[in-house]
Amino acid sequence: xxxxxxxxxxxxxxxxxxxxxxxxxxxxxxxxxxxxxxxxxxxxxxxxxxxxxxxxxxxxxxxxxxxxxxxxxxxxxxxxxxxxxxxxxxxxxxxxxxxxxxxxxxxxxxxxxxxxxxxxxxxxxxxxxxxxxxxxxxxxxxxxx
Amino acid sequence: xxxxxxxxxxxxxxxxxxxxxxxxxxxxxxxxxxxxxxxxxxxxxxxxxxxxxxxxxxxxxxxxxxxxxxxxxxxxxxxxxxxxxxxxxxxxxxxxxxxxxxxxxxxxxxxxxxxxxxxxxxxxxxxxxxxxxxxxxxxxxxxxx
Amino acid sequence: xxxxxxxxxxxxxxxxxxxxxxxxxxxxxxxxxxxxxxxxxxxxxxxxxxxxxxxxxxxxxxxxxxxxxxxxxxxxxxxxxxxxxxxxxxxxxxxxxxxxxxxxxxxxxxxxxxxxxxxxxxxxxxxxxxxxxxxxxxxxxxxxx
Amino acid sequence: xxxxxxxxxxxxxxxxxxxxxxxxxxxxxxxxxxxxxxxxxxxxxxxxxxxxxxxxxxxxxxxxxxxxxxxxxxxxxxxxxxxxxxxxxxxxxxxxxxxxxxxxxxxxxxxxxxxxxxxxxxxxxxxxxxxxxxxxxxxxxxxxx
Numbered sequence: 001x002x003x004x005x006x007x008x009x010x011x012x013x014x015x016x017x018x019x020x021x022x023x024x025x026x027x028x029x030x031x032x033x034x035x036x037x038x039x040x041x042x043x044x045x046x047x048x049x050x051x052x053x054x055x056x057x058x059x060x061x062x063x064x065x066x067x068x069x070x071x072x073x074x075x076x077x078x079x080x081x082x083x084x085x086x087x088x089x090x091x092x093x094x095x096x097x098x099x100x101x102x103x104x105x106x107x108x109x110x111x112x113x114x115x116x117x118x119x120x121x122x123x124x125x126x127x128x129x130x131x132x133x134x135x136x137x138x139x140x141x142x143x144x145x
Numbered sequence: 146x147x148x149x150x151x152x153x154x155x156x157x158x159x160x161x162x163x164x165x166x167x168x169x170x171x172x173x174x175x176x177x178x179x180x181x182x183x184x185x186x187x188x189x190x191x192x193x194x195x196x197x198x199x200x201x202x203x204x205x206x207x208x209x210x211x212x213x214x215x216x217x218x219x220x221x222x223x224x225x226x227x228x229x230x231x232x233x234x235x236x237x238x239x240x241x242x243x244x245x246x247x248x249x250x251x252x253x254x255x256x257x258x259x260x261x262x263x264x265x266x267x268x269x270x271x272x273x274x275x276x277x278x279x280x281x282x283x284x285x286x287x288x289x290x
Numbered sequence: 291x292x293x294x295x296x297x298x299x300x301x302x303x304x305x306x307x308x309x310x311x312x313x314x315x316x317x318x319x320x321x322x323x324x325x326x327x328x329x330x331x332x333x334x335x336x337x338x339x340x341x342x343x344x345x346x347x348x349x350x351x352x353x354x355x356x357x358x359x360x361x362x363x364x365x366x367x368x369x370x371x372x373x374x375x376x377x378x379x380x381x382x383x384x385x386x387x388x389x390x391x392x393x394x395x396x397x398x399x400x401x402x403x404x405x406x407x408x409x410x411x412x413x414x415x416x417x418x419x420x421x422x423x424x425x426x427x428x429x430x431x432x433x434x435x
Numbered sequence: 436x437x438x439x440x441x442x443x444x445x446x447x448x449x450x451x452x453x454x455x456x457x458x459x460x461x462x463x464x465x466x467x468x469x470x471x472x473x474x475x476x477x478x479x480x481x482x483x484x485x486x487x488x489x490x491x492x493x494x495x496x497x498x499x500x501x502x503x504x505x506x507x508x509x510x511x512x513x514x515x516x517x518x519x520x521x522x523x524x525x526x527x528x529x530x531x532x533x534x535x536x537x538x539x540x541x542x543x544x545x546x547x548x549x550x551x552x553x554x555x556x557x558x559x560x561x562x563x564x565x566x567x568x569x570x571x572x573x574x575x576x577x578x579x580x
Contacts, residue, residue: 019198022167022189044167053164054211054224055204062199079199081422083228083373083518085545085567087538102549103522103560110520110563112547114537125538128545130565132371132422132520226567228373228518230400230422232393247404248377248415255375255418257402259392270393273400275420277375277516277567309488312457312479334457343454344497344514349490356489369489373518 006074007031010067013076023059027067032074034100035067038118041094052090052117052126060115061129064099069109069133072101080108082131090126092119101133108134151219152176155212158221168204172212177219179245180212183263186239197235197262197271205260206274209244214254214278217246225253227276235271237264246278253279296364297321300357303366313349317357322364324390325357328408331384342380342407342416350405351419354389359399359423362391370398372421380416382409391423398424441506442466448511449502458494462502467509469535470502473553476529487525487552487561495550496564499534504544504568507536515543517566525561527554536568543569 010030014020023045028036039045039060047053061084070077099113115127155175159165168190173181184190184205192198206229215222244258260272300320304310313335318326329335329350337343351374360367389403405417445465449455458480463471474480474495482488496519505512534548550562 013193016193017198018189018191019200020192023200044163046163047165048158048161053162053204054207055164055168055200058203058207058227058229059198059200062203066199079231081228081230081371082203083226083565084203085226085538085565086224087540087545102563103520105522110522112563112565128537128547128565130518130520130547130563226516228420230393230420232395232400247418248375250377255377257418257420273392273402273420275373275375275402275418303483306483307488308479308481309491310482313490334453336453337455338448338451343452343494344501345454345458345490345494348493348497348517348519349488352489352493369521371518371520372493373516374493375516376514 006071010035010071014067019059020063023056025060025063030067030071032071034098035064035071037064037067037097039095041092050091052095054086057086057090057095057115057127058084060095060097061113061127064097064113065111065129065131066133068099068101068111068113072104072109072111073133073135076136077109077133078136080132080134082129084127084129086127087125090117092117092124094118095126096123108132151216155180155216159212164204165208168201170205170208175212175216177216179243180209180216182209182212182242184240186237195236197240199231202231202235202240202260202272203229205240205242206258206272209242209258210256210274210276211278213244213246213256213258217249217254217256218278218280221281222254222278223281225277225279227274229272229274231272232270235262237262237269239263240271241268253277296361300325300361304357309349310353313346315350315353320357320361322361324388325354325361327354327357327387329385331382340381342385344376347376347380347385347405347417348374350385350387351403351417354387354403355401355419355421356423358389358391358401358403362394362399362401363423363425366426367399367423368426370422370424372419374417374419376417377415380407382407382414384408385416386413398422441509445470445502445506454494455498458491460495460498465502465506467506469533470499470506472499472502472532474530476527485526487530489521492521492525492530492550492562493519495530495532496548496562499532499548500546500564500566501568503534503536503546503548507539507544507546508568508570511571512544512568513571515567515569517564519562519564521562522560525552527552527559529553530561531558543567
């Protein structure tokens with residue numbers, strides 16, 4: 001696929017994910033060197049103590065890893081597996097996820113991401129994640145197909 | 146805490162999670178030996194190809210691991226970290242997550258869960274996860290606090 | 291490959307791993323339903339406090355996951371990634387690892403293992419692990435090739 | 436503990452690990468900003484195809500993560516859990532692991548490491564890992580105690 005058309009393809013895929021629309025996430029940037037997503041926080045995304053629910057953060061990890069892998073593989077991609085460490089409870093106006101591929105082979109990319117809560121001019125690291133992203137043609141499993 | 150009151154506490158915490166309400170998850174069972182959660186699938190929970198979004202599945206992993214750990218630790222708990230492997234794209238009427246603690250120490254529980262898509266009388270394994278759940282008093286991080 | 295010849299192939303591969311010989315691990319059982327490996331502990335396998343080094347335990351996780359995946363895939367296989375949770379410091383006469391595939395597709399198997407320290411008639415769970423095993427033809431990465 | 440004495444303490448702990456001596460690993464650098472370890476490869480550390488065994492690489496991940504966490508926590512530390520992705524088969528004259536803490540709280544550090552095979556002036560990324568390191572006083576589990 002023509003690399004110059006990947007950011008546009010990424011935007012189209014992102015916009016066509018109903019769950020992404022339900023949560024209200026935004027694709028800020030998508031290039032070969034990585035992707036940035038943001039998610040404005042609101043009450044519906046919280047757990048019982050007023051912080052962002054872990055599932056909201058793991059959504060951002062899953063999705064940013066997938067898109068970073070897709071950009072690096074230059075193809076439609078899916079997350080085969082990932083691991084996330086929560087560093088701190090997440091609150092603030094929004095979450096920001098930045099993901100990049102750290103190793104790319106023909107069929108898969110190993111990607112890492114960091115997720116911050118952002119409030120005014122203050123960023124706090126909330127989570128880090130690492131996972132395997134594979135071409136859609138690469139196998140039957142994965143969180144997307 | 147009196148163990149007999151844990152299932153009731155678990156139900157109360159579950160019901161007080163706005164994100165859980167947004168997704169529509171149901172706590173089917175919660176005991177010392179494990180927890181079961183279900184999530185009816187609907188269009189809003191999909192990704193671009195009509196399957197359940199990976200973030201929906203990772204929410205179920207995160208939440209079922211936390212509750213299984215909380216039941217085992219007999220206390221309010223949070224997920225410190227977890228890892229998820231997606232086995233197959235998830236579709237069908239609903240998802241079912243079953244989680245249990247495989248090792249418990251004073252401060253933390255190592256938990257595992259399996260997630261199936263359920264359609265009529267057919268269950269298909271979609272994902273397996275493993276993670277660390279800690280007492281809320283056990284540390285500053287975690288997906289809940 | 292003829293399934294009946296897999297246990298013999300597994301034994302041959304196991305015996306041809308120099309690192310496995312250096313550590314002194316033993317392949318106790320290998321079948322489609324899982325594998326069991328044991329490792330007699332000795333001083334050379336310890337860390338600074340007299341317990342088995344984490345790297346010894348992670349070797350057992352890596353190797354038992356790979357062989358369980360290979361048996362399930364009925365082919366030569368390699369570990370693409372895994373995650374391990376240490377439950378307790380490991381001491382005793384030997385370690386025992388039991389691994390099995392929990393999901394198998396054409397190209398990969400998701401496997402889990404548990405590792406116990408064994409002393410006289412007492413077994414103590416020391417670690418649990420989960421990972422992705424792929425056919426050797428399935429990709430360029432992996433801990434074996 | 437006086438931070439200036441940490442590198443010396445790290446060296447002492449490293450030298451007192453029998454398994455580290457068996458493998459022949461070297462602690463190249465240890466500071467608050469991270470640690471570097473190297474391991475000359477030899478036949479005894481291989482798997483059946485002549486590459487470094489996955490367990491050798493996971494040992495380096497485990498040990499470098501622990502030491503990076505210990506330096507960041509300024510205390511004796513143990514690895515509670517980690518996840519490793521193998522990027523490429525590892526061969527060459529030696530392996531090099533670099534690890535650092537990406538988030539530190541009072542009781543634990545989330546650390547990441549990368550492992551390269553090094554040959555002449557050529558470095559090839561073989562694996563990346565991420566895990567949780569806790570103070571020795573922080574809990575009963577872990578790969579060291």
